[in-house]
């Protein structure tokens with residue numbers, strides 16, 4: 072992406088796409104916890120979050136890992152979650168209230184406009200957001216600026232497309248039913264930060280030191296094929312956006328083709344399992 076106009080259009084679309092799936096993310100809250108809560112613990116641990124810390128979470132969506140971080144930060148600490156999609160944050164606020172957390176607040180803003188003073192935070196996290204940003208270096212610089220010297224930022228992003236078939240399967244099938252061009256691997260999207268070394272290098276360029284990267288395998292479990300299909304249609308913002316533009320007949324044929332592909336991952340007990348891989352990258356703001 073090259074200029075501010077492209078960025079603005081792209082960000083507006085991201086906002087709309089994620090707002091459109093906020094209800095579904097709330098509906099599948101337990102499934103998200105069962106499959107991905109593990110990442111919250113890694114992010115909190117690698118970012119070094121402690122009781123009393125002030126924590127920034129970028130792209131909080133419906134509240135992960137911000138809520139888990141608030142439990143560790145405790146009454147003396149505070150978590151600020153930011154996200155471009157207000158409806159996702161409405162769910163996050165509801166979840167915080169239900170969990171009795173009053174040391175957390177959520178702000179609607181684009182990652183490039185993080186509204187906090189320099190050297191405010193003791194730690195920062197981001198779970199599965201960075202890859203959707205049109206200007207990752209700019210966002211990393213904003214986070215770097217907002218951290219205190221010595222504080223760590225830890226992000227989870229999806230690995231490469233070939234390692235994450237659970238997400239790519241539907242997109243690859245849809246590709247055959249639409250005139251979509253092949254995705255540009257350098258454009259923002261679920262796998263744009265997944266190449267080994269890529270995000271660590273970007274963090275270093277943004278001024279971070281001591282970047283450490285680890286590949287984290289994940290198994291995604293869907294209790295049934297029907298569950299997988301509903302989950303994918305309702306939660307996956309990019310899939311939903313494409314399917315909405317199809318006529319009814321094409322959409323029905325595309326769905327049949329997706330079901331045929333997913334059957335290959337169905338166990339005799341009806342459970343659908345996919346392996347995936349995330350990259351966890353952690354780096355510090357230098358003290359010099």
Ligand SMILES: C[S@@+](CC[C@H](N)C(=O)[O-])C[C@H]1O[C@@H](n2cnc3c(N)ncnc32)[C@H](O)[C@@H]1O
Nearest residue numbers: 089130131132135154155156181182198200203
């Ligand atoms: C895959 S969701 C992840 C949500 C949450 N962190 C989680 O792991 O459950 C990606 C989130 O990034 C947010 N996002 C996308 N582009 C953004 C931007 N430019 N600035 C801030 N947030 C953005 C979306 O609104 C969405 O909530």
